[in-house]
Amino acid sequence: MSWETKRRDITGAAFGGRLQTGEWEPLDLTKAGSACRGGRCRLGQRCAINPPYDGPLPRHAAFGIAPPRSRPIMPKTAISPSRAENYPEWYQQVVKAADLAETSDVRGCMVIKPWGYALWENIQRRLDTRFKETGHENAYFPLFIPMSFLEKEAEHVEGFAKECAVVTHHRLEPDGAGGLRPAPSAKLEEPLIVRPTSETIIGATFARWVQSYRDLPILINQWANVVRWELRTRMFLRTTEFLWQEGHTVHATRAEAEEETRKMLEVYADFAENAMAMPVICGEKTAGERFPGAVSTYSIEAMMQDRKALQAGTSHFLGQNFAHAQEIKFQSQSGDIEYAWTTSWGVSTRLIGGLIMTHADDDGLIAPPKLAPAHAVILPIYKSDEERAAVLAYCQALKSELEQQHYDGEAVRVRLDDRDLRGGEKKWQWVKRGVPLRIEVGPRDVAGDSTFVGRRDSDGKGAATPRAELVAQIGQTLDSIQQALFDRARRARDEASVVIDTLADFEAFFAEGQPGGLAYCHFTEGPEMEAKCKELKVTPRCVPLQPLLGDDGPGKCLFSGAPSQRRAVFARSY
RNA sequence: CGGGGCGUAGCGCAGUCUGGUAGCGCGGCUGGUUUGGGACCAGCAGGUCGCAGGUUCGAAUCCUGUCGCCCCGACCA
Structure with missing residues (x-):
C-alpha cells in the first residue's frame, strides 16, 4: 500500500479525533519505509512505528499508539532524534533542551537565554583576561559605518557588500494606513551600514591616533555585536546578528604584526583546548579561504562529532592593505613617513556551537567545567515537611562549603535547586543543561553525612560519596571531567x-x-x-x-x- | 537568490481533497493521590485558523494576492 493511500486512513478523524490508547492502527508496518522518524514524533517509545527506516516521510508520522504499559516508558535518551539519526536536528534540540537560546521574532536572530549567555560570559571573562595579559586594551567603536568607508578596500567590499544591513533613514512617520514608514524627508545623505566587522571604522580612527613610531604599537580589542545578512542561519553557528570580540592592532614593522597575528592565534588555540576542551588545529588559510583584504589568514579548526570541521577563531595579518586604504601612516625614527602594518582577530558566539557539537550527547549538553555556568547542582530529595527542613539545611551548608573550594583559580559555582518540582523532571533538566556534577541529597544521605554524585561525562548512574570526600575532591573531580572531555574529543578527531x-x-x-x-x-x-x-x-x-x-x-x-x-x-x- | 515544505491554543499537530462556523496531545493552573525520581486521576483556562481581497446563504477549508518561517542548494565567522 502506498503512503498516500494509507495516510488518509490514519490521519484525520481516526487520529485527530482520538485514537484510543491500546488500539493499534494497522499502518503497514512490515514494509520498510513505514516507520516513525522519531524527530517530531512526541509519542516517543509509545509510538508503534519504529525503525528500521531510512527514507523520507512526508511529515509527522506518529500514528498508532502502543498498548498501555504499566509504567510510562521514557525515551532512552533525553534528546530526540539522536546524533546518529539526524545530526542537524539533534543540534537544534540540544540548544532548546539545554535552555541556551531560542529563535526570536526577528528573522535569523536568536534570543540567548541566561544559561547560554552565562557560557558566553565565561568565555568572555577568560579571553578578556588573556587579551589584557598580552597587552591589549578594550575600547568601543560605532555600530554604524558610513558606506563610503567600506568602499576603500577593494577586496573588503567584495567580501562583505552582499551581506550588509543598510540604514537609510532617521525618522518614521505615519503611512496613512495606520502603520509607519521611513519619512522620505528623513533620508540620510550617505547610508550607514551596520558593522559586519570594524576594520574600516577602526582603521580610520587609528589613522588619527598614529603620528609617530612612538605611538606604536596600538593594541585594541572590542566586544561587540555585528550583523551579517546571511541567507541561511543556524543557532550560534551562523546568525544574522552575533556577538564577538574583534582585536585590531597597528605595528611599525611587518615582523611585529606577523608575530601579533600568530600570538593571538596561540591565545585562541590555548583557550579552545584548555578552557573549552576542544582540540583544534592551528593553520593558515589557503588563498581561496582568506579574509577579504588580508594578506594572510590563520584559523583554529575543530572537528565536530559529525566529522565536519568548524572554523572556531581567526587571526589576520592585514599587511599594509588597510593602512593604505585608511592612510594609517607614521613618521619613523629615521624621519620617513611609512605605512603601518595591521592585524585583526576574532572569535564569536559560534564557539558555543562548537562547544555543543564537540561535547554534547544524546542526553543534551555537556559543559566543560571551566566554562560551565554552574559546576555542580544540588538536588534535595524529601517527602515530608520535616524532611524538607532537614535536607534543605544540610544542602545549604553543603553549598557554602563547596563554594569555598576552588577550581582552576575560581570559586566553585554551585546551585541549589529547591524548586517545587518532581525529582525526576528536575534531575533531567540539569542533565540536559550539562552541569558537570549532580549532587543528590536525601534524608538517608543526611543521616549518613553522605551524598549521591553523578558525573555528566559518564553514563553511570553516579555513586554514593561521603560529604567530606566530595568537598575535598571537587576541584580534582572537575579537573578529571575537563580532561576526560578533551581526551574523548581528541580521540574522536584522531580516529577521523x-x-x-x-x-x-x-x-x-x-x-x-x-x-x-x-x-x-x-x-x-x-x-x-x-x-x-x-x-x-x-x-x-x-x-x-x-x-x-x-x-x-x-x-x-x-x-x-x-x-x-x-x-x-x-x-x-x- | 533558485527548488521544496509549512503557517490552526504557549509547544507539537489533526481537520483543508469532499465548505456548515474548531479539535487532539503535551505544557499551564486548581484540587486530590503519589514521589530516591522525567507520575496518576479529576476539573479549569487558553484560538478573530499568518494577512488582505474574492466566490458563497455560509470559508480554517475553494480562488487570487501578499507576508513570514523551515528544509535542500549557491555564499559565509
Missing part, C-alpha cells in the same frame, strides 16, 4: 584523521554515505582542486602550522600532480 595520497582515496573518503573526516593531503591551489572540492563539498580548512599527520616533506598535489611543499587539511565544514 587520515593521510591521503591519491585522488581515488580522496574521492572514496568523501564519497556520499562515508563518514568523512579530516584528510591531510598535498595540494596546489588551482582549478583542478577547486572543481574536485566543489564536487565533493569539501574545502581546504588550513595548512597546519605545526607538523601533524603526514608530515613527510614535499610531495605531489593530489589534484594537479604539481609539486607541493605542504599538506592541507581537507574536510566538509560548517
Whole structure:
C-alpha cells in the first residue's frame, strides 16, 4: 500500500479525533519505509512505528499508539532524534533542551537565554583576561559605518557588500494606513551600514591616533555585536546578528604584526583546548579561504562529532592593505613617513556551537567545567515537611562549603535547586543543561553525612560519596571531567584523521554515505582542486602550522600532480 | 537568490481533497493521590485558523494576492 493511500486512513478523524490508547492502527508496518522518524514524533517509545527506516516521510508520522504499559516508558535518551539519526536536528534540540537560546521574532536572530549567555560570559571573562595579559586594551567603536568607508578596500567590499544591513533613514512617520514608514524627508545623505566587522571604522580612527613610531604599537580589542545578512542561519553557528570580540592592532614593522597575528592565534588555540576542551588545529588559510583584504589568514579548526570541521577563531595579518586604504601612516625614527602594518582577530558566539557539537550527547549538553555556568547542582530529595527542613539545611551548608573550594583559580559555582518540582523532571533538566556534577541529597544521605554524585561525562548512574570526600575532591573531580572531555574529543578527531595520497582515496573518503573526516593531503591551489572540492563539498580548512599527520616533506598535489611543499587539511565544514 | 515544505491554543499537530462556523496531545493552573525520581486521576483556562481581497446563504477549508518561517542548494565567522 502506498503512503498516500494509507495516510488518509490514519490521519484525520481516526487520529485527530482520538485514537484510543491500546488500539493499534494497522499502518503497514512490515514494509520498510513505514516507520516513525522519531524527530517530531512526541509519542516517543509509545509510538508503534519504529525503525528500521531510512527514507523520507512526508511529515509527522506518529500514528498508532502502543498498548498501555504499566509504567510510562521514557525515551532512552533525553534528546530526540539522536546524533546518529539526524545530526542537524539533534543540534537544534540540544540548544532548546539545554535552555541556551531560542529563535526570536526577528528573522535569523536568536534570543540567548541566561544559561547560554552565562557560557558566553565565561568565555568572555577568560579571553578578556588573556587579551589584557598580552597587552591589549578594550575600547568601543560605532555600530554604524558610513558606506563610503567600506568602499576603500577593494577586496573588503567584495567580501562583505552582499551581506550588509543598510540604514537609510532617521525618522518614521505615519503611512496613512495606520502603520509607519521611513519619512522620505528623513533620508540620510550617505547610508550607514551596520558593522559586519570594524576594520574600516577602526582603521580610520587609528589613522588619527598614529603620528609617530612612538605611538606604536596600538593594541585594541572590542566586544561587540555585528550583523551579517546571511541567507541561511543556524543557532550560534551562523546568525544574522552575533556577538564577538574583534582585536585590531597597528605595528611599525611587518615582523611585529606577523608575530601579533600568530600570538593571538596561540591565545585562541590555548583557550579552545584548555578552557573549552576542544582540540583544534592551528593553520593558515589557503588563498581561496582568506579574509577579504588580508594578506594572510590563520584559523583554529575543530572537528565536530559529525566529522565536519568548524572554523572556531581567526587571526589576520592585514599587511599594509588597510593602512593604505585608511592612510594609517607614521613618521619613523629615521624621519620617513611609512605605512603601518595591521592585524585583526576574532572569535564569536559560534564557539558555543562548537562547544555543543564537540561535547554534547544524546542526553543534551555537556559543559566543560571551566566554562560551565554552574559546576555542580544540588538536588534535595524529601517527602515530608520535616524532611524538607532537614535536607534543605544540610544542602545549604553543603553549598557554602563547596563554594569555598576552588577550581582552576575560581570559586566553585554551585546551585541549589529547591524548586517545587518532581525529582525526576528536575534531575533531567540539569542533565540536559550539562552541569558537570549532580549532587543528590536525601534524608538517608543526611543521616549518613553522605551524598549521591553523578558525573555528566559518564553514563553511570553516579555513586554514593561521603560529604567530606566530595568537598575535598571537587576541584580534582572537575579537573578529571575537563580532561576526560578533551581526551574523548581528541580521540574522536584522531580516529577521523587520515593521510591521503591519491585522488581515488580522496574521492572514496568523501564519497556520499562515508563518514568523512579530516584528510591531510598535498595540494596546489588551482582549478583542478577547486572543481574536485566543489564536487565533493569539501574545502581546504588550513595548512597546519605545526607538523601533524603526514608530515613527510614535499610531495605531489593530489589534484594537479604539481609539486607541493605542504599538506592541507581537507574536510566538509560548517 | 533558485527548488521544496509549512503557517490552526504557549509547544507539537489533526481537520483543508469532499465548505456548515474548531479539535487532539503535551505544557499551564486548581484540587486530590503519589514521589530516591522525567507520575496518576479529576476539573479549569487558553484560538478573530499568518494577512488582505474574492466566490458563497455560509470559508480554517475553494480562488487570487501578499507576508513570514523551515528544509535542500549557491555564499559565509
